[in-house]
Amino acid sequence: MKPFTYVTARSPASALELVREQGRFLAGGIDLLGEMKESIATPARLVNIKALPDTMAVTNANGRWRIGTNVTLATLAAHAGMKPALTGLVEAAADVGSPQIRHVATIGGNLAQHSRCWYYRHRDVNCRKKGGRLCYAREGESKFHSLFTGCTCLSPLGSNIAIALAALDARVFVQRGRKVESMTMAELYATAWRTPTAHHSLRDDDLILRIEVPAAPQGRSAYLQVAERSDFDWALVSCAASARVVDGKLQNARIVLGAVAPIPWQADAANAALEGKPVTTATAEQAADLLLQEARPFGDNAYKIPIARALVRRTLMKLVA
Amino acid sequence: MPWPQTTKYFGRSSPRLEGPAKAAGRARYTADVELPGMLYGAIIRSTWPAAHIRAVRLDQVRAAPGIRAAITAQDGAFDVHFYGAELAAVAGISRQAVLDALTLVEIDAEPRPFLVDELEALRAEAPRVVPARANLTDGKAQATADVDAAFAASAAVVEGTFETQVELHHPLEPHGHAASWEGDELTTWSSTQAVFGCRSAFAQALQVPQNKVRVICEHMGGGFGAKFNPGVEGILCARLARVAGAPVKLILTRFEQALAVGNRPSSHQQIKLGADATGRLTAFQLESFGTSGYDVGANTGGGSGSARFPAPYIYKVPATRVKQGTVAINAGLSCAMRAPGHPVASFGMEAILDDLAVKLGRDPLELRLLNDPSEIRQREYRLGAEKFGWKQKYRKPGSSAGPIKSGIGCAGAAWMSGGRGTQAELEINPDGTVAVRVGTQDLGTGSRTVIQVVAAEMLGLDLAAVAVGVGDTRFPPSGASGGSATTASVAPAIYDACEKALAELAKSSAIADPRGAHWLKACKTLGSAPLRVRGVWREGLSTGGAGGVQFAEVEVDTETGFVTIRKILVVQDCGAVVNRLTCESQINGGVIMGIGYALYEERVMDRATGVVLNPNLETYKLPGAADIPEIDIVLLDMPERGVIGVGEPCTIPTASAIANAVANALGVRVPRLPITPDRVLAALGRVPPPSRQARARAALKSAFARIAQMPEPIGPEESPA
């Protein structure tokens, strides 16, 4: 890694000020240190945000959950109170990486992570996302890449926590300048859809403070993923679902796919098609059709389509089980 | 065989001698070696897949803080042929100082056209990877008379195309050396499978007399065939130490492990197999090619630097036509990897045999029993089939109901193993303790413990009384730890040493049989000096020829393509089992490596940039804790055959058995390794084939046509590497 200064911020305001000197925020460090070891990121300063006040707690007030940015994935995965209420989130957290990673990786860091595309992560490939000319995946090895894209870059969103949170209508609260702004999960990643060099909508000095999940009385959620190895592997496709289940029928359903787009992939039409319906093979396949109708395979990733279809059905089944 | 029949240790299970040190983190590997004034070394590598290097300027590097030496990999101008080729090496007072200095190198290079796609490399108009040679080389063609007639007369003929990936060794301990000069004498601590091989190589490369070179390898973290030689990195380390006038420790990073220290060649196999109505094989035809990187033959040290492999594998077929070649691409050279050539050969052969069974409507196990010439494997198949419940479990392909389909498969292995040529020193101390020293290596294979077991058994001592030293060229010479030859090389030498030592002790103590109750009394007569005896390998205690069969049971999720292995059953022979505990661990290891080959591992290169795309353990996927199925081992102890080795046969048939089980589950074959979800879905027709695949299929067809055009036979048959 290139040399850098290290400073621990004690308030969001000073964190933002400190990071503006060619800095990056340091939470768990799993993502950032990985980039720095390949010299893909060369910040002159690391601003440690783990000591910021009021960022390590999980609280629940009247069913509305509030998760501080520095809550580790291990804490989420083991959170007894959260498991029945935000099942999909807990399941997604439990599937991230390995225990060693989950013990230090934070929810904020997970959402802010950079692309895992093997061209992007390669020290000697100057791909489009890094400001180069070409998206090498387009004509190259694309098996891990997006089915949906709004710009040249083909790299999908790596965070599956984002997928689970999208299904829960979560909002992210971000310190942006002097204000705290809240974003939906869609807004958090929207810039990555249209801007090839972007991983998300956060600017270099935007700081995630917390995530809030609205109360969902009688709400349920579920999460599933498929990877090549049985554990400690990036998902080929992931899926999160949430809904209220009343008399066996879905209300306010959300079905979201991950690892298929630079953003959590949702379609209003798919959600609407599930409204008031029971989960059957037919309704699940209809939702999958609507969710995947604009899918455009590139090179080697067409196989993600049948996996996505299977996951949509299975996640919905898991939701109502 | 003269091995004892009633034994205390031999053939039983004893714990690994160095186990406590390893479990406590005390065992010293090369990376743990600390020497006074030691510097750290690192290598500067080419980022061009092909280039003419006019000059490598190291002035800025040498001037960087903390740097004590910087040398070029070669004198003058030279060519590089792969991303990662060595350009220069640097040594400095800290690892960070060295890493910082690497970026200061100035390279005057002329990039050249490059190819990393084997099919592209086979096109007539492809640029030459190495100007002096055609891309297709190392050809071997052989045929018996009337192959075509034999096919024409066959009751059933099947054809298939099978492909395997380039596989990387990825021992958990990276390649590395620590080198120290004292005057003109060199000592290295090398992570190696061959201390004596390394000694020769260091001596030659550095132009130093062999009696001034010592190589030490006390503990090493896996080799699997990649660590026979010092490699370019070892020589650079020693050169740096000489130039710097200080010891240098140079350990490769995981990134470098994916580029430059060897791999298992790929294969593309087009096979045709015929049988008569009874199912006996009548005719076999193979065209195959694969890549061993930018060259062939060289840089192998103990095995395959070629993409050729034995064919037909295991099964004797009266009429055969085999044409094989190796295609160069701009990638790092292959070298031996655990049973070189055999898992590749097995995959194609066992697959086509199963396909033939399906065509004949026969049980694939029956077809093997009919055609396998090895009586031992026949026995193993029968034994295994009963334990596995083969007859009860076998269903016609694709006949499971529901989306999760189960299937079973089997395959066999043949490996020469055997060994010779080791010498050992046995020291008996006046207090009755014993030390054995052998210049062999323990890669995790348990060879240290084998030595302890044999000595303790032959001398009638408790294990605790026997100390063992390995991995030092000051000890009596042994061969490289490869070819599964170690146990069969080493055990007889220990046996010989013990026999000689007992004879000498009997003479000097005047006690006819010094073992047992008389031991301490006999040893005391030695006075103050130990008795040191040299033993040598001799005939009659070991043989070669290991077999082995494996059965696999899998479940395939046909909606996602995910393969779960439920169970692997191994029935393995290795002659006389010396230490059952460590032998079984070897078998677990071979099977798990085979699982990686079957389902997860693949070195991926990018056609546009020529880089290795997965130079890490994140996207080059090794089997992890969650991927391990139930592994049942039936280890046949055959003392009458003497000591044979087991390290390689146990990894040969695993992927084949798994692939056959998947084909049995699905009713359709995934003809390519690794069997990843995308390939399963493609085989099931659930995915429209990418346009590139149609182009690839056409290129593959013309590639096989080129192989088929090889004249037959090509004069005297070349022996496969």
Next chain:
Amino acid sequence: MRSKSGAAASRPPEDPAAPSVSRRAFLRGLGTTAVSAAALGAQSVAGELAAANPEALRGPQATAVMLSINGVRRTFSLEPRATLLDALRLHAGLTGPKEACDRGTCGACTVLLAGMPVYACMMLAIDAEGREVTTVEGLSRDGPTPLQKAIVAADGLQCGYCTPGFVMSLTALAQTQPHPTGAEVRKACSGHLCRCGSYPRVFAAALAASKTPSA
């Protein structure tokens, strides 16, 4: 050992030469911001000073980093970019934690941080300040633990390069889950790679050790 501000670094608690004035009073005496050292978890004066002057830039040159390793507090001169693994192997002279990938993918560098398995290669040494680091060397000063004995007995190792890492994760598991199921053992091992293929016997050893009464 003197920290940058000139104050004496703390010595281990049992040292009779430890200062008699309370730390908090000492800090107040220096006129620093009244931040509660305890709340910030710092365990040494050097660390507390850093904590009391919280937004001090450290580095890029080497700076004093106080780590508590296997119960012993030491101050190292480290650049901020030094990883915990660098500190352990290159500065503290330990051989247990291994470097096999340096990317948080193989587990050979696993140590316990405040009792939790983490990848030492993916953590800055500075980020480990204030929390106890345990390596395999710290587990068995009095001889091998039941787990280590079980691993040797079951032959849950071959080349041994991955072994210390597994030992750390399974030791942590034994502390939180004295009677783990096979699935829990596998999950605890899920961040480790073993190229020699000793997994089945590592699992067996962990289960066997959980059935033996503790020493």
